Amino acid sequence: MQGFLDNLIRHFGHDPATWPWTQFVYLGGMALFAFAVINFAAITAGIFSWAERRVAARMQSRVGPNRVGPGGFLQWVADAVKLLTKEDLVPAEADKILFRAAPYFMMVGFACVFVALPFSHRLVIADMNIGIFFIIAVTALIVVGIIMSGWSSNSKWSLFGAIRSAAQIISYEIPGGIALMIPVMLAGTLSTQGIIRAQGGLPWQWFVFDNPAAFVAFVIYFISALAEGNRTPFDLPEAESELVSGYNTEYSGMRFSYFFLVEWGNMWVMSALATTMFLGGWQIPGVSAATLDAATGGTAVALELLSLAIFVGKTLFWVFVVMWLRWTLPRIRVDQMMNMCWKYLVPMSFAAVAFVAVWMLVVHAVPALGLVMRAIMFVLGVAFTVFFVYRTAQNIRDTGDKFDFTSNW
Amino acid sequence: MTEARRAPETPTMEMTSNKEVLRRIEYTGDMLLNMGPQHPSTHGVINFLVQTDGEVMKRAIPEVGYLHRSLEKIGEKVTYNGYMPYTDRVDYITAMCANQGYAMAVERLLAVTVPKRAEYCRTIATELNRISSHLVSLGTMAMDVGAVTPFPYALREREFINDLLEELCGARLTYNYLRIGGVAYDLPEGYAEKLVTFLDHFEKILPEFNRLITYNEIFVQRLAGLAPISPEMAIDYCLVGPNLRASGVKFDVRKDIPYSIYPEVQFEVPVGRGEVGVTGDSWDRFWVRCEEMRQSCRILRQCVAQIPKGEVMAKMPRKIKMTEGLEAYSRIESSRGDMQYYVVAGAGENAYRVKVRTGSFTAMGIIDVLSRGLMIADLVALIASLDVVAPEIDR
Numbered sequence: 001m002q003g004f005l006d007n008l009i010r011h012f013g014h015d016p017a018t019w020p021w022t023q024f025v026y027l028g029g030m031a032l033f034a035f036a037v038i039n040f041a042a043i044t045a046g047i048f049s050w051a052e053r054r055v056a057a058r059m060q061s062r063v064g065p066n067r068v069g070p071g072g073f074l075q076w077v078a079d080a081v082k083l084l085t086k087e088d089l090v091p092a093e094a095d096k097i098l099f100r101a102a103p104y105f106m107m108v109g110f111a112c113v114f115v116a117l118p119f120s121h122r123l124v125i126a127d128m129n130i131g132i133f134f135i136i137a138v139t140a141l142i143v144v145g146i147i148m149s150g151w152s153s154n155s156k157w158s159l160f161g162a163i164r165s166a167a168q169i170i171s172y173e174i175p176g177g178i179a180l181m182i183p184v185m186l187a188g189t190l191s192t193q194g195i196i197r198a199q200g201g202l203p204w205q206w207f208v209f210d211n212p213a214a215f216v217a218f219v220i221y222f223i224s225a226l227a228e229g230n231r232t233p234f235d236l237p238e239a240e241s242e243l244v245s246g247y248n249t250e251y252s253g254m255r256f257s258y259f260f261l262v263e264w265g266n267m268w269v270m271s272a273l274a275t276t277m278f279l280g281g282w283q284i285p286g287v288s289a290a291t292l293d294a295a296t297g298g299t300a301v302a303l304e305l306l307s308l309a310i311f312v313g314k315t316l317f318w319v320f321v322v323m324w325l326r327w328t329l330p331r332i333r334v335d336q337m338m339n340m341c342w343k344y345l346v347p348m349s350f351a352a353v354a355f356v357a358v359w360m361l362v363v364h365a366v367p368a369l370g371l372v373m374r375a376i377m378f379v380l381g382v383a384f385t386v387f388f389v390y391r392t393a394q395n396i397r398d399t400g401d402k403f404d405f406t407s408n409w
Numbered sequence: 410m411t412e413a414r415r416a417p418e419t420p421t422m423e424m425t426s427n428k429e430v431l432r433r434i435e436y437t438g439d440m441l442l443n444m445g446p447q448h449p450s451t452h453g454v455i456n457f458l459v460q461t462d463g464e465v466m467k468r469a470i471p472e473v474g475y476l477h478r479s480l481e482k483i484g485e486k487v488t489y490n491g492y493m494p495y496t497d498r499v500d501y502i503t504a505m506c507a508n509q510g511y512a513m514a515v516e517r518l519l520a521v522t523v524p525k526r527a528e529y530c531r532t533i534a535t536e537l538n539r540i541s542s543h544l545v546s547l548g549t550m551a552m553d554v555g556a557v558t559p560f561p562y563a564l565r566e567r568e569f570i571n572d573l574l575e576e577l578c579g580a581r582l583t584y585n586y587l588r589i590g591g592v593a594y595d596l597p598e599g600y601a602e603k604l605v606t607f608l609d610h611f612e613k614i615l616p617e618f619n620r621l622i623t624y625n626e627i628f629v630q631r632l633a634g635l636a637p638i639s640p641e642m643a644i645d646y647c648l649v650g651p652n653l654r655a656s657g658v659k660f661d662v663r664k665d666i667p668y669s670i671y672p673e674v675q676f677e678v679p680v681g682r683g684e685v686g687v688t689g690d691s692w693d694r695f696w697v698r699c700e701e702m703r704q705s706c707r708i709l710r711q712c713v714a715q716i717p718k719g720e721v722m723a724k725m726p727r728k729i730k731m732t733e734g735l736e737a738y739s740r741i742e743s744s745r746g747d748m749q750y751y752v753v754a755g756a757g758e759n760a761y762r763v764k765v766r767t768g769s770f771t772a773m774g775i776i777d778v779l780s781r782g783l784m785i786a787d788l789v790a791l792i793a794s795l796d797v798v799a800p801e802i803d804r
Contacts (some may be wrong), residue, residue: 056557056558058561059558060557060558060560060561061561061562061565062561156440156442160785163463164464232555233555233627235555236786239786240449240554242450242553242785242786242789243785244448327557327558327560328556328624329555329556329625329627330551330554330555330556330622330627330628330631331554331555331556331631331632331786332555332630333625333631333784333786333787334464334626334784334786335464335784336502336630336631395617395620398613398616398617
C-alpha cells in the first residue's frame, strides 16, 4: 500500500521522502483502504447470507428467498435495512457498556484480518512480514466480543453460549495455529504473499499435496476454522435447539446484525486463508510469479484480473463447502468437541509439524523424492474426488432424484 | 460400542413439590435454568426446571400443565358424537389414532359392530397418520441434535400424506374422520392407486433418510448410549409404544391385544437391539420409529389389497343414549404408544366420565430420572427421543 501511495506522489512530481504532505497522503490512503475493506467485508457477508439461504433451500428441497431482486439476490439489502431500523434494545438488567461494546470487538477482530489477507498478485492491503501471525492474533478479538456479549446480557442462555464459545475457540486456535505453521515452514516466511509465491499454479505444486502431513494439516486447519467460525458441526455457542440463540440471544437490530455479519464474513476469511496457505492462492497455472512481476501494461492488468478470479474462485468453492457442511451435519456435544480437539487434533498437528520438519530435510537431500510424493498425493486426491462423484451419482440413482437447477428462481 | 453413560438401575424418587425443589436448588449453589415454556426444543409448551452445574445437569424436572384444555371435562359436557372433533385435539400429530380410541370405546358401550370396509378405512387412515407422526418426530429429533436438513425432508413426505388424508376427509391436521360406528366418508375414486404410488415413492425415501441422518457418524455419536432405559425400568415407568419397544420389550397393542383388522395383516414389531450402543438408548428409539414406518407401509399395502366392498357406517341411532353407569375401555396403538380411553355412560346424551391415558404423559415421568448427570444438549435429545407432544401430555 505504501509503495502504491509513494508512486502516486512521485507521479505528481514530489519526492515522498522530503515532501511535507506525505504523511497526510498516507493517512488519507489508510482511511480509504479501511473504508474499502470494511465495505468489502460487509457486502460479502451480506451476499453470503443470501447465498447460504439459497444453498440451504436447495439442499432442503425448498425455494428460499426469491422475491427481492433477481433470484432474491437483494434479500440481504432488505434484511440490512430492516435490522438497521429496528430498535436497539438493551435489557434492563444488562451491563450496558459491555453490552453495547461487544459487537464492535467482534467487528474489529474480523475487519483487521482483511489487512493481511491477499486477493490477487498485487492486491493486498499490507503484505506484512508477519502476516499469518497477525491474522491469528486479531482473530482472537472475536472471542473477547463473544464472551463480553454473553456475560453482559445477564441471561443464562447467553452465558452458556459465551462459556462454550470461549472454551471452543481458545481450544481450536491451538491445532489451527499449529496446522498453519506447516505452510510457513515449507515456504520459510510468515508473509501471506510469500507463502503463495512459494507454491505454484498447478495442483501438485500446492502445499496441500506437498506431503501427507501437509494434507493432514489442511484438514486440521479446516476443522479448526469451522470451530473458530462457530459453523456446524461446531455451532455450539449459538445452538438454537439447546441455547435458544446462544450469546446473541438478547441482541436486536444493528448490534445483532454485527454478530451475523462477522459469522458470514468469517466464511470468506477461513476459506481465503485455506486458499492462501494450502491451495496455491492466486497462482495462475503455467504462469510463474516472476512472469507476473515482470508483466507491464495491458498484459499486467489481464494477468492481475485472472489471478484475482482464480483466488476468488477457490475461496468461493470452500465457502460453498462450509455451507454444505452446515446443512448436512448434526451438531456435536460439548465434551465431544473438547475430546476431538485435545485428544486428536492437537497431537495430530504436532505430529504433522514434526513429520514436515523431517520431510523437508529428506527432500533437501533427495529432491526427486519430493516430486514423487507430490505426484502420489495428487493422484490420491484425484482418485478420492472421482470416488466421491461416483458415490454421489450412485446415491442419486438409488433415490431416483432429478437434477433441476433452473426452476424456482 | 459405546458404553452406557448412566447406570440403568431405578433410582428412588423423592416426592417433593416443584416449589420445594426450587428452594433446595437455591441453597446448593447450582444454577437453576428454566428451559421453557417458550424454549425452541421442548416440543410445545412444557417447562423443565433444570438444575445445572455448568454444562452438566444434576436434574431436570418436567413441569406440565401449560397446555391443559380440560378435554376430559368437555367429554362430559358434549354428546358422544359431538366429542369426536375434540379427540383430534388430544394429540393433533396423530389425530386419527385419537379418534379411533374414542370411537372404539363408545362402540363397545353400544355393542355396535363396525363394517369391515370401515375398519379397513380406519386402518389406512391411522397407519398413514402414524407415518406422518413418526416423520415429524424423527425430523424434529434430528433438528434438536443440530441437523436441520432432515426436517424439511421429513416434512416434504408428510405433505404427501397430508394430501392423501385431505382427499380422504378434507382436513390436513385435525381430521375428524372417524365416526362412532364407522367412518365419515368412503375412500374416494382411485384412492388405492394413489396410495400405492405414494408407498412406492416413500419406500425409496426411507433408505435415503437413513443415509442422511440415521447412520450419520456424528448423529450416532450423539445418541448411542444416551439415556438408556432397561426393559424393567421401561415397564416400571409405564412407557408405551416405540419408547417401550426400543428398550427391547416386544409389546404392541396391535399384535398383543388385537383390535380392528390387525389380526388380518402381517407385520413385524421392531424392537431396539442396541445396534450402535446400549439397548434402549436414544438412538434405538429413533431407529424403532424408522422401522415402524416401514412396517406401516407393509400394513398399508395389505389393506389396499384386502379391502372389501360394502358400507362404511353401521346402523346408528340419530341420538346416542345409553343406560347410566355402563362403562367401556379401549386400547389402541397410537404413534406415541398405548392410548386408552375409558368412557362411563351418563344418564342423558352425554358421558358421565371420559378418561384418556396417553403415552407422552408417562414418558415425561421418566425424564427426571434419566436426566441426572446428562448434559444440556443431551436433555434436548432425550426429550426428542421420547417423542413427547405437549397437547397429548396435558389434554
